[in-house]
Amino acid sequence: MDLVFSPADEAFRAEVREWLRAHVPRAPLPSLETEEGFAAHRSWEAELAADRWSVVNWPSRYGGRDAGLLRWLLFEEEYWAAHAPGRVGQNGIQLLAPTLLDHGTEEQRARVLPPMASGEVIWAQAWSEPEAGSDLASLRARAVRTDGGWLLTGQKTWSSRAAFADRAFGLFRSDPDAAKPHQGLTYLMFGLRAPGVTVRPIARLDGKPAFAELFLDEVFVPDEDVIGEPGRGWRIAMSTAGNERGLMLRSPGRFLASARRLEELWRRQGRPASVRDRVADALIGARAYQLFTYAAASRLLDGESAGPESSLSKVFWSELDIAVHETALDLLGPEGEMADTDWAERYVFALAGPLYAGTNEIQRDIIAERLLGLPKGRR
Amino acid sequence: MRFLLDAEQRAFAASLDALLTAADTPAVIRDWSRGDHASGRALWSRVADAGVFALAVPEAYEGLGPRPVELAAAFVELGRHAVPGPLVETVTAAVLLEGADPGTAKRLLPALASGETMATVAAEGAYALDGDAAALRISWEPGRIRLSPGHGPVRPSLDPARRLTPLLPGGDLLALTADEALTWARLATAAQALGLGLALLDRTVGYVKQRTQFGVPVGAFQAVKHRLADARIALEFARPLVFGAALTMEPCDAAAAKAAACEAAYATARTALQMHGAIGYTAEYGLSLWLTKARALRTAWGAPEECRALVVSAGDRHR
Numbered sequence: 001m002d003l004v005f006s007p008a009d010e011a012f013r014a015e016v017r018e019w020l021r022a023h024v025p026r027a028p029l030p031s032l033e034t035e036e037g038f039a040a041h042r043s044w045e046a047e048l049a050a051d052r053w054s055v056v057n058w059p060s061r062y063g064g065r066d067a068g069l070l071r072w073l074l075f076e077e078e079y080w081a082a083h084a085p086g087r088v089g090q091n092g093i094q095l096l097a098p099t100l101l102d103h104g105t106e107e108q109r110a111r112v113l114p115p116m117a118s119g120e121v122i123w124a125q126a127w128s129e130p131e132a133g134s135d136l137a138s139l140r141a142r143a144v145r146t147d148g149g150w151l152l153t154g155q156k157t158w159s160s161r162a163a164f165a166d167r168a169f170g171l172f173r174s175d176p177d178a179a180k181p182h183q184g185l186t187y188l189m190f191g192l193r194a195p196g197v198t199v200r201p202i203a204r205l206d207g208k209p210a211f212a213e214l215f216l217d218e219v220f221v222p223d224e225d226v227i228g229e230p231g232r233g234w235r236i237a238m239s240t241a242g243n244e245r246g247l248m249l250r251s252p253g254r255f256l257a258s259a260r261r262l263e264e265l266w267r268r269q270g271r272p273a274s275v276r277d278r279v280a281d282a283l284i285g286a287r288a289y290q291l292f293t294y295a296a297a298s299r300l301l302d303g304e305s306a307g308p309e310s311s312l313s314k315v316f317w318s319e320l321d322i323a324v325h326e327t328a329l330d331l332l333g334p335e336g337e338m339a340d341t342d343w344a345e346r347y348v349f350a351l352a353g354p355l356y357a358g359t360n361e362i363q364r365d366i367i368a369e370r371l372l373g374l375p376k377g378r379r
Numbered sequence: 380m381r382f383l384l385d386a387e388q389r390a391f392a393a394s395l396d397a398l399l400t401a402a403d404t405p406a407v408i409r410d411w412s413r414g415d416h417a418s419g420r421a422l423w424s425r426v427a428d429a430g431v432f433a434l435a436v437p438e439a440y441e442g443l444g445p446r447p448v449e450l451a452a453a454f455v456e457l458g459r460h461a462v463p464g465p466l467v468e469t470v471t472a473a474v475l476l477e478g479a480d481p482g483t484a485k486r487l488l489p490a491l492a493s494g495e496t497m498a499t500v501a502a503e504g505a506y507a508l509d510g511d512a513a514a515l516r517i518s519w520e521p522g523r524i525r526l527s528p529g530h531g532p533v534r535p536s537l538d539p540a541r542r543l544t545p546l547l548p549g550g551d552l553l554a555l556t557a558d559e560a561l562t563w564a565r566l567a568t569a570a571q572a573l574g575l576g577l578a579l580l581d582r583t584v585g586y587v588k589q590r591t592q593f594g595v596p597v598g599a600f601q602a603v604k605h606r607l608a609d610a611r612i613a614l615e616f617a618r619p620l621v622f623g624a625a626l627t628m629e630p631c632d633a634a635a636a637k638a639a640a641c642e643a644a645y646a647t648a649r650t651a652l653q654m655h656g657a658i659g660y661t662a663e664y665g666l667s668l669w670l671t672k673a674r675a676l677r678t679a680w681g682a683p684e685e686c687r688a689l690v691v692s693a694g695d696r697h698r
C-alpha cells in the first residue's frame with residue numbers, strides 16, 4: 001500500500017502543469033450555460049485538443065494519449081487546481097465515449113470520437129422524459145423501424161447542454177411488446193438539428209438555459225448510429241450510468257480545488273471561527289474523496305470492475321459540492337447573495353448534483369439493496 | 380501508487396478478525412466492565428502474540444515497527460470486536476518511551492511489545508484509561524513526560540468498559556517531547572472507531588432484515604434503508620482517510636482521520652440505536668457494548684473540533 005506516484009507519472013503531472021500555466025485563460029470565460037460562453041468553451045476544447053490534452057486517457061488514435069486511469073486523475077488534479085475552464089464537452093467525453101469504447105463498432109469510434117475530442121461536435125444526453133425520471137425504464141419515446149434505420153418520435157427532457165449542443169444520445173423504445181419495461185430499448189445517437197427535432201431550452205434556477213426539452217417527430221437515424229444491438233440498450237445505458245456516477249464524471253481534482261479555494265476565501269475573510277469547522281470538513285471531505293478514488297482506481301487496475309460502489313461516490317461528492325459552495329456564500333456575507341460571482345455560478349451548478357445521474361435517493365436504494373443486501377421494497 | 384492493503388496485510392487483519400470472533404468478546408467486555416480483568420488479560424496476550432503491539436515498537440526494542448499501516452488494519456479489527464483495555468494507550472506509551480533514554484526504553488518497551496505489560500497514558504487534564512489494569516502509567520504534560528507513581532479511584536465512563544482514573548502527580552521524568560505520539564494515538568483511535576462503526580452497521584443490517592413489522596422486514600422500508608446507506612457512505616469515506624494517515628503519519632492527516640472516523644462511527648451508532656428501537660436502548664442487549672464506545676471515542680485523544688482546528692491550521696505551514 002502506498003501513495004507514491006512513479007517518476008514517469010510525476011513527469012506527466014509536471015508537463016500538464018506547465019501546459020496549463022501557459023494556456024489557461026487569465027480571466028474566467030463567460031458561463032458555459034450561455035450562447036456566448038458555450039462558444040468560448042468550445043474554442044477552449046479545441047485549444048486543449050490541439051496539444052492532445054482534451055481526452056488524455058483515450059487511445060491516441062482518437063485524440064488521446066493512452067495515459068491510463070492514474071494519469072487521468074493527476075491530469076484532473078492539475079486541471080482544476082489551475083482554475084481552468086469547465087468542460088463543455090464532458091457529457092460526450094465522460095458518458096458516450098466510454099460506452100462507444102465498450103459497446104460501439106470501430107467505424108463508430110473512428111467517426112464519433114475525434115470530433116468529440118476536439119469540441120467540433122458537442123454532445124447532450126437524452127435520458128429523461130416527462131413521465132420517466134427515476135423510473136427511467138418506463139420511458140415511452142419510440143424508435144420505429146424504417147428503411148435503413150429508425151424513426152424517433154416522442155419527448156425527452158432535462159437534456160443538459162442541449163440548448164447549444166450538436167448531437168445527443170439516449171434510449172428509445174423499439175419493441176413496445178417486450179415483456180418487461182427495460183427490455184426492447186435501443187441506444188441511439190441523433191442530430192439535434194436533424195429534421196423533425198425541436199429543441200426548447202429550459203432556464204435553470206438562475207435563468208440560464210442549461211438544459212432543454214427535445215420534441216422528436218419521426219426523426220430519421222441511420223443504422224450506423226445504433227450502439228450495440230437493437231433492443232439491448234438498457235444494459236449498455238446502465239454501464240454508462242456506472243461511469244457517470246463513478247470515477248469518470250466528477251474527478252476528485254475538482255473538489256480538492258474547490259475546498260482549497262474555500263480555505264483561501266476563509267483566510268481572506270479574516271478566518272472567522274464560526275465557519276472554521278465547515279472549512280475543515282470541506283478539506284477533509286475532498287481528501288477523503290481523493291483517497292477513496294485512488295483506492296477505487298487501484299482496484300480497477302487490479303482487474304476488478306466498478307460495481308455499486310460508484311453510488312457511494314455519487315452521493316458523497318454531490319453533497320460535498322453543495323456544502324463547499326454554501327459555506328463560501330455564507331462567508332461572503334452580503335456579497336454571497338449576488339448572482340454574478342464565480343461562487344454563485346458554481347453554487348447553482350452544485351445544487352443540481354443530487355438530482356442528476358440518478359437522484360441521491362435512487363443511489364441510496366442501490367447502496368441499501370446491492371451493498372447492504374436489504375430487501376427490495378416499494379420506492 | 381497502489382492504495383490498497385496488500386495480500387499479507389489483508390491476511391493479517393483477517394486472522395485477527397477470526398481470533399477475535401472466536402474469543403467471545405462480549406463476555407470479556409462485561410467482565411472488564413466489572414473490574415474483573417482476567418479474561419481481558421488473556422485476550423490481551425493473544426492480541427499481543429498476533430503482533431499488534433509490536434507494530435508500534437521498533438525492532439531495536441524487540442518490536443516489529445514502526446508499521447502504522449498494519450497497526451491501523453489491526454485496530455479496525457480491535458474496534459470491530461469492541462475489545463476492552465488500554466489498546467490505544469499502550470501504543471501511545473510505546474511511542475512516548477522511544478523518546479526516553481535508551482536504557483529506560485530497553486527496560487520498558489519489550490514488555491509492551493510482548494503484551495506482558497499494559498500501559499496507559501493521561502494527557503494533560505485527561506483521565507488515564509484503565510489505570511487500575513495498567514502496570515505502566517504515564518502522565519503526559521507539555522515538556523514533561525513522567526512515569527506516574529499510581530492512580531486515583533476509578534470513575535465510570537459512559538462506556539462501562541472504559542474505566543477511567545486520574546494519575547498521581549510526580550514520578551520519574553521519562554522524556555521531554557513526543558511529537559509523534561499524538562499522531563499514533565489519533566490514528567489508532569480513528570481505526571478503532573472505524574471498526575466499531577462497521578460492526579454497528581453490520582449488526583443493524585442483520586437486525587432490520589429479520590425484524591418484521593406491517594408484515595415485512597423493516598429493512599424493506601426506504602426510511603430505514605436510506606439511514607443505513609448514509610452510515611455506509613460515512614464509514615467508507617472515513618476508511619481511506621485512516622489508511623492515508625497511516626501512510627503519511629502527518630499530524631493533520633491523523634487529525635482528519637480521527638474527526639471523520641469518530642463522526643462516522645458516532646452517526647452509525649445513533650442510526651443503529653434508532654433502527655433497533657427500544658431493545659437497542661437496553662444495557663443487556665449486546666449492541667450497547669458498541670454503542671457506548673462510539674460516544675467515548677469521539678472525545679478520546681482530541682474531540683472533533685480540536686482535530687478540525689489542526690486540519691485548517693496545517694494550511695498555515697504551507698504559506
